[in-house]
Amino acid sequence: MTVETKEASASGSERLTALIAPHCESVGGLLQALRAVQHAYGHVSDEAEAIAANLFNVSRAEVKGVVSFYSDFHKTPVADVPVRVCAAEACQALGGRALRRDVDAALSNTAQGRHAGHAEEIFCLGLCSVAPAAMVGDCLIGRATAEKVVAAATAASEGAS
Amino acid sequence: MSQDLTLYLPLDSVAVSLGADDVAAALQDAAKQKGVALNLVRTGSRGMHWLEPLAEAEIDGVRQGFGPLEADDAATLIDALTSSAEAAPKAVGAVEDIPFFAQQTRLIFERCGRNDPVDIDAYRRDGGYKGLAAALTQAPMAVCETVFDSGLRGRGGAGFPAGIKWKTVSGAEADQKYIVVNADEGDSGTFADRMVMEGDPFLLIEGMTIAGVATGAMQGFIYLRSEYPIAADILEKAIKAARAAGMLGANVDGSGKAFDIEVFVGAGAYICGEETSLLNSLEGKRGEVRAKPPIPALEGLLGKPTLVHNVITLCSVPVILSHGAEHYRDFGMGRSTGTMPFQLAGNIKHGGLFEAAFGVTLGALVNEIGGGALTGAPVRAVQIGGPLGAYLPPSLFDLPMDYETMAENGAGVGHGGLVVFDESVDLLDQARYAFEFCAEESCGKCTPCRVGAVRGVEVMDRLRAGVDPELQKDVVGDLCELMVDGSLCAMGGMTPIPVQSAMKHFPEDFQPRPASDASRVAAE
Numbered sequence: 041m042t043v044e045t046k047e048a049s050a051s052g053s054e055r056l057t058a059l060i061a062p063h064c065e066s067v068g069g070l071l072q073a074l075r076a077v078q079h080a081y082g083h084v085s086d087e088a089e090a091i092a093a094n095l096f097n098v099s100r101a102e103v104k105g106v107v108s109f110y111s112d113f114h115k116t117p118v119a120d121v122p123v124r125v126c127a128a129e130a131c132q133a134l135g136g137r138a139l140r141r142d143v144d145a146a147l148s149n150t151a152q153g154r155h156a157g158h159a160e161e162i163f164c165l166g167l168c169s170v171a172p173a174a175m176v177g178d179c180l181i182g183r184a185t186a187e188k189v190v191a192a193a194t195a196a197s198e199g200a201s
Numbered sequence: 202m203s204q205d206l207t208l209y210l211p212l213d214s215v216a217v218s219l220g221a222d223d224v225a226a227a228l229q230d231a232a233k234q235k236g237v238a239l240n241l242v243r244t245g246s247r248g249m250h251w252l253e254p255l256a257e258a259e260i261d262g263v264r265q266g267f268g269p270l271e272a273d274d275a276a277t278l279i280d281a282l283t284s285s286a287e288a289a290p291k292a293v294g295a296v297e298d299i300p301f302f303a304q305q306t307r308l309i310f311e312r313c314g315r316n317d318p319v320d321i322d323a324y325r326r327d328g329g330y331k332g333l334a335a336a337l338t339q340a341p342m343a344v345c346e347t348v349f350d351s352g353l354r355g356r357g358g359a360g361f362p363a364g365i366k367w368k369t370v371s372g373a374e375a376d377q378k379y380i381v382v383n384a385d386e387g388d389s390g391t392f393a394d395r396m397v398m399e400g401d402p403f404l405l406i407e408g409m410t411i412a413g414v415a416t417g418a419m420q421g422f423i424y425l426r427s428e429y430p431i432a433a434d435i436l437e438k439a440i441k442a443a444r445a446a447g448m449l450g451a452n453v454d455g456s457g458k459a460f461d462i463e464v465f466v467g468a469g470a471y472i473c474g475e476e477t478s479l480l481n482s483l484e485g486k487r488g489e490v491r492a493k494p495p496i497p498a499l500e501g502l503l504g505k506p507t508l509v510h511n512v513i514t515l516c517s518v519p520v521i522l523s524h525g526a527e528h529y530r531d532f533g534m535g536r537s538t539g540t541m542p543f544q545l546a547g548n549i550k551h552g553g554l555f556e557a558a559f560g561v562t563l564g565a566l567v568n569e570i571g572g573g574a575l576t577g578a579p580v581r582a583v584q585i586g587g588p589l590g591a592y593l594p595p596s597l598f599d600l601p602m603d604y605e606t607m608a609e610n611g612a613g614v615g616h617g618g619l620v621v622f623d624e625s626v627d628l629l630d631q632a633r634y635a636f637e638f639c640a641e642e643s644c645g646k647c648t649p650c651r652v653g654a655v656r657g658v659e660v661m662d663r664l665r666a667g668v669d670p671e672l673q674k675d676v677v678g679d680l681c682e683l684m685v686d687g688s689l690c691a692m693g694g695m696t697p698i699p700v701q702s703a704m705k706h707f708p709e710d711f712q713p714r715p716a717s718d719a720s721r722v723a724a725e
Contacts, residue, residue, distance in 0.1 A: 067465075071467075072485075074468070106485070109644075110468035111469035126389075130389045130390045130547040130618075130620045132634070133547030133621060134576075163642070165218075166214060167218050168391065168546035169215060169250040169552030169554075170215055170251075171546065171547060171548075180217055180218035181218055
């Protein structure tokens with residue numbers, strides 16, 4: 041993993057507080073605060089959970105419960121350029137299962153760069169009419185092939201670093 | 202000599218996933234080189250996804266289409282449109298005359314693909330905000346009556362009469378009420394919500410505002426799944442434009458009534474498409490299902506009366522108000538009134554969005570309109586209405602698509618998605634996947650769903666391995682009965698639908714098979 045743990049600096053807790061505090065008064069603020077943390081750090085650390093619990097005046101267990109419920113929240117840092125292949129039915133109908141295996145195999149043979157070196161599954165990108173679908177970082181790919189996905193992952197890894 | 206040229210090109214996720222942004226950049230470059238002043242308007246998609254990226258140019262008052270475009274076509278297209286000498290690449294003729302488009306009844310998607318989605322003046326010029334204008338001249342309960350009389354039913358899947366919900370919320374006494382839009386479109390095979398939010402967001406805003414006026418709610422939330430970043434961006438821009446134009450805020454269109462909207466992006470959980478789970482998530486909690494009663498119309502978000510509707514339901518409202526309940530009710534059949542945006546997906550030649558009145562047959566959608574399987578192989582199965590929908594064989598293709606007929610045949614219209622499979626599909630794989638998906642996405646609150654789904658996967662694996670097959674089939678039957686009867690919501694309650702429809706209509710796939718075959722699933 042080449043993902044930096046950006047909160048390692050001494051001002052980590054201040055930065056977390058600054059990310060979380062603006063959401064305290066909003067409807068559903070805890071979810072949005074955790075989104076902000078996930079976006080900034082690539083994961084939600086124990087420290088972030090503790091600060092959120094304190095600022096929202098809820099228990100640590102409650103925050104942990106929310107973090108563990110949603111698949112967008114991660115306890116360990118995710119790759120800067122996640123490679124996701126749709127695993128749902130419309131994509132299965134046009135080889136989605138095989139695509140994920142092929143992308144996985146191809147990625148494990150490439151230099152990792154900023155992608156994770158494997159394909160994650162995602163359930164539906166709303167591209168069901170141009171299946172199979174994939175997403176590399178923020179880049180959507182319809183009528184995806186392993187070649188297209190790997191090329192996008194490689195380009196994103198090189199372009200961003 | 203500088204020439205002016207206006208081109209339209211979708212910004213819809215499907216078009217972008219097929220390279221629309223690259224085409225846009227190439228068009229700009231080519232225009233610059235040739236000294237053409239290009240006005241490139243990014244629009245929603247027309248829904249003919251096999252033609253995307255589909256550029257359009259207005260010639261003699263008619264929109265002509267060119268697609269599917271690649272970046273390499275840009276220079277030739279610019280040449281062709283600025284000097285009549287060249288033939289335009291990939292010309293598909295007048296876009297609205299393409300049979301797939303011309304056969305539709307577009308009440309909801311009428312504008313989608315024509316205009317810049319965040320241009321509120323274009324929306325007004327093209328017939329927008331007439332529904333709200335009509336609603337503002339009526340008493341709130343009269344608006345609810347109109348929605349009731351139209352026969353509109355919830356388009357999210359359950360098909361509950363919308364007017365009943367509106368009257369309930371309108372009649373409830375409370376200091377605060379809410380309109381909540383369920384834009385957590387997680388069903389595979391569906392993308393109508395995404396398309397309308399990306400292509401005509403003011404329609405949703407108008408529908409929500411009418412609902413606010415009719416029920417007395419002053420705050421609306423759009424709960425949007427995080428997998429739709431383009432929709433989030435477009436909605437934010439459209440809401441801002443509506444506020445600036447005085448169509449949202451403390452004094453909507455000078456009526457003295459207040460209504461505003463916030464976009465709330467979820468965090469990746471299929472179950473949050475279930476309304477009570479969505480409300481918990483919107484409150485910042487785990488998206489666990491709530492037991493009903495109390496119904497959300499009386500005790501919803503933060504315990505207040507809340508109207509929860511799917512995107513397409515609310516997008517159907519402006520036309521009902523502007524043209525009247527009767528006009529709307531004249532479309533459709535029986536108790537399924539109006540139109541439904543059917544979404545043709547999976548292994549299909551002409552994939553995309555086809556809006557039609559209820560009553561169109563399944564076979565017409567799959568074969569005549571959709572053109573059959575993309576692979577050219579015979580169609581073997583269609584799953585209707587998402588991961589919790591039934592698998593139906595071609596022998597049932599004569600069935601009309603309406604709520605009652607589908608229910609009589611153990612299926613549901615759901616959100617209108619059709620996922621087509623050719624003869625290579627293995628229905629045991631699909632049945633197993635239905636359980637697997639339920640196990641993955643169950644919120645965990647009730648045992649039949651949480652545990653039943655896991656047991657279901659195990660039983661399917663034993664069935665594949667040929668371990669006492671008749672016993673396994675009995676166990677599946679018992680398990681499904683328990684999940685239907687004992688689950689709190691549709692997640693557990695409807696997972697048996699894909700499983701049992703697959704076993705009923707494709708029994709040959711559930712027979713014991715050679716050992717070499719049995720290792721396939723284990724490898725996945």
